[in-house]
Amino acid sequence: MNFNHKRRAALALGAALMLAAPAWADTPPMRVILPVGPGSGVDTIVRAAQVALAKALNQPVVIENLPGAGGITGTSALVKAAPDGNTIAVISNNHAVNPSVFKKLPYDSLNDITPISVVGGSPFLLVVNPKLVSARNAKELQAFLKIKPEEHNYASSGNGTVIHLAGEMVIDALGVEVRHVPYKGMGPMITDIMAGQLEMGVASVPSVQGQLKSGTLRAIGVLGKSRVASLPDLPTFAEQGFPEVDVMGWFAVVAPARLPAAQVKRIHEAVLAAFADPEVKAAMAKQDNVINPSTPEAARQFLKAEQERFAKIVVKANVKLD
Incomplete structure (x- = not known):
């Protein structure tokens, strides 16, 4: 050329x-x-x-x-x-x-x-370590937490965050006393729940989808008004008798x-x-x-x-x- x-x-x-x-x-x-x-x-x-x-x-x-x-x-x-x-x-x-x-x-x-x-x-879920928490639904969790209440704990992604307050909303609705353990971010929080350092915590759906599929975490319920499309069989806390739990x-x-x-x-x-x-x-x-x-x-x-x-x-x- x-x-x-x-x-x-x-x-x-x-x-x-x-x-x-x-x-x-x-x-x-x-x-x-x-x-x-x-x-x-x-x-x-x-x-x-x-x-x-x-x-x-x-x-x-x-x-x-x-x-x-x-x-x-x-x-x-x-x-x-x-x-x-x-x-x-x-x-x-x-x-x-x-x-x-x-x-x-x-x-x-x-x-x-x-x-x-x-x-x-984005929906929030309450998730637990299935090796530490036998409960599979909100009523069973309520009963579980009333046994030796001074020994139970839940994690959040930070003191004063919406994840912390969502956890407080659940604890208040269940009428139980549970020790709050704040973390710096959701990632470390989830890691320690999986490792058995903590019993439970509130998490966003994308952050725990893999763990729910593998069984390393168990979801107790959705904290919002509606079920989650990818988890159609998981009821909301309201459906389980706790309508005051409503946050996303x-x-x-x-x-x-x-x-x-x-x-x-x-x-x-x-x-x-x-x-x-x-x-x-x-x-x-x-x-x-x-x-x-x-x-x-x-x-x-x-x-x-x-x-x-x-x-x-x-x-x-x-x-x-x-």
């Missing part, structure tokens, strides 16, 4: 690449702050929707993990961002828990954000306060489109996530109600963090 032919071929290839590139390649990116670390449940969810969200927004999407202090680090960065429609965050239960467990926060959990949508949730791991899209209504509408519509994408829906179903995006107003009401609800649980459990 001579020089002219090569040059024409190169120009043709360049033109094709320009046509293939998104029209918004030079548009300022949407910064998506995650107040959690890489590989966490929320991180996995958002990354599964990243491409679809960018397409729906018609702009690049850059994910920024800012974990620390139970989500306070990442949320602090969000509330300081300009309300220009180019910064959002995906928060979870700890956002509603933190006002009750920390003496002081560097922001107002309700008034320093603009709710966009409570997108969905939700996630919500929020923006800085005073975001203009037009930007709220734009981002909300993009979130709806992204989570309606067939590939995203398949990824969510694989993780047993329940997707049902709310309106911005419903999201605001939900966050307020959750903050009030967890405050009552915190008082019962006497949880306080500095």
Whole structure:
């Protein structure tokens, strides 16, 4: 091939690449702050929707993990961002828990954000080490724990976390006394339950699917209102006679306060489109996530109600963090 032919071929290839590139390649990116670390449940969810969200927004999407202090680090960065429609965050239960467990926060959990949508949730299970706990359902667990109550324990992924409070909700409903053992993360907690260092704990479904299949862990019940698609024979605690046990791991899209209504509408519509994408829906179903995006107003009401609800649980459990 001579020089002219090569040059024409190169120009043709360049033109094709320009046509293939998104029209918004030079548009300022949407910064998506995650107040959690890489590989966490929320991180996995958002990354599964990243491409679809960018397409729906018609702009690049850059994910920024800012974990620390139970989500306070990442949320602090969000509330300081300009309300220009180019910064959002995906928060979870700890956002509603933190006002009750920390003496002081560097922001107002309700008034320093603009709710966009409570997108969905991830079911929680109570799991036990089958070698230590003979119970196979909630009633049997209640009876088991009433025998030598001073000897029983349950683990959580951290003091003051939603996993801790979910465990307290179960213990309170069963009317038993069980010692709480906090861990730094769900991974170490599950490892020690499997190893027999602890009897039980609350866990997300994806984090224990393999152990449930192998039999190294046993699930006692689902903590939410509905059964889990991948575990259709596992009843909820409500079905087993404990309707007060009702909690799941939700996630919500929020923006800085005073975001203009037009930007709220734009981002909300993009979130709806992204989570309606067939590939995203398949990824969510694989993780047993329940997707049902709310309106911005419903999201605001939900966050307020959750903050009030967890405050009552915190008082019962006497949880306080500095």
